Amino acid sequence: EPEVTQTPSHQVTQMGQEVILRCVPISNHLYFYWYRQILGQKVEFLVSFYNNEISEKSEIFDDQFSVERPDGSNFTLKIRSTKLEDSAMYFCASASGARSYEQYFGPGTRLTVT
Amino acid sequence: AQSVSQHNHHVILSEAASLELGCNYSYGGTVNLFWYVQYPGQHLQLLLKYFSGDPLVKGIKGFEAEFIKSKFSFNLRKPSVQWSDTAEYFCAVRGTYKYIFGTGTRLKVLA
DSSP states (O other), rough: OOOOOOEOOEEOOTTTTOOOEEEEEOOOEEEEEEEEEOTTTTTEEEEEEETTEEEEEEEOOTEEEEEEEOSSSSSSEESSSSSSSGOOOHHHHHHSTTOOOOOOOOOOOOEOOO | OOOEEEEOOOEEEEOOEEEHHHHHEESSSSSEEEEEEETTOOOOEEEEEESSOOOEEGGGOOEEEEGGGGGGGEEEEEOOGGGGGOEEEEEEEEEEEEEHHHHEEEEEEEE
């Protein structure tokens, strides 16, 4: 069964550094998402991406964040200058359609900012 | 505003006990509802989903949920829990693009 993959599984970085989290969505999917889960808290939506542009973003997704689909398979989340509070599990998801289509979640990348 | 409420934050049960976790949502459009489970140290796994049709939905691992439109609820049930069901359970509703998750319920099953 096709699945969403994410790399790395765990990333440790120092405050102020840039990080790029990578995701490979399911191959025929067209809608892509990033969510995050701070330890002990609920999963929060960050951004959705379709047709090479952001379709929706949350208040969390400020100018420090960006997303890109650099080629036909990868979907990346970049944090330009990490802060301690960016430490969280980041989940990528993809879907074949927008409404009424299930999103498939990846295993997540645990980001630790020190 | 779109939101999901899970009333039980922590639940402790003995093996073989019955489980019901509450979920209420607020959303004005067509409702797609989900329950996810997250085992310790693992990622989100879909338990079941409701898109349309029969409001009683059966999922994996013996779980089921009932969509009651008049109550804006989508409660998760299992007749007899096992120790291996110890995990965190998230209810979610689908908005236009994003999923809106509840705060989660931590279930601990005592052997």
